[in-house]
Amino acid sequence: xxxxxxxxxxxxxxxxxxxxxxxxxxxxxxxxxxxxxxxxxxxxxxxxxxxxxxxxxxxxxxxxxxxxxxxxxxxxxxxxxxxxxxxxxxxxxxxxxxxxxxxxxxxxxxxxxxxxxxxxxxxxxxxxxxxxxxxxxxxxxxxxxxx
Numbered sequence: 001x002x003x004x005x006x007x008x009x010x011x012x013x014x015x016x017x018x019x020x021x022x023x024x025x026x027x028x029x030x031x032x033x034x035x036x037x038x039x040x041x042x043x044x045x046x047x048x049x050x051x052x053x054x055x056x057x058x059x060x061x062x063x064x065x066x067x068x069x070x071x072x073x074x075x076x077x078x079x080x081x082x083x084x085x086x087x088x089x090x091x092x093x094x095x096x097x098x099x100x101x102x103x104x105x106x107x108x109x110x111x112x113x114x115x116x117x118x119x120x121x122x123x124x125x126x127x128x129x130x131x132x133x134x135x136x137x138x139x140x141x142x143x144x145x146x147x
Contacts (some may be wrong), residue, residue: 002057016050061106064135068099075126
């Protein structure tokens with residue numbers, strides 16, 4: 001990956017709908033050259049997919065919570081995979097440190113959050129501890145890798 005590829009990635013990360021013509025103008029390349037480079041980045045797995053970033057609050061998901069979840073070692077993968085299937089779970093990671101899983105959850109309201117905790121988290125065999133943190137204010141959120 002050269003400097004031009006990195007610049008293409010930077011431009012597409014900022015605006016995934018930017019046309020190949022506009023990228024080409026910015027970089028002094030033809031539309032075809034940009035298309036070939038983007039296709040190559042996709043084939044190499046550097047660009048995994050193109051997506052849309054949705055404002056969760058504007059679609060009714062007004063409560064954002066982060067969870068630290070401890071699991072029995074033998075249950076970790078099963079619990080993580082089941083939680084990852086839940087539509088309210090935005091992300092779920094195995095972490096180092098005192099907590100086994102770190103999870104970000106988006107729900108409509110506090111009643112939905114309580115239901116998620118009681119009916120989803122506490123219902124799992126193998127979960128030994130749950131700690132929740134409610135998001136009050138977001139100072140930075142980025143969904144793309146900054147090169």
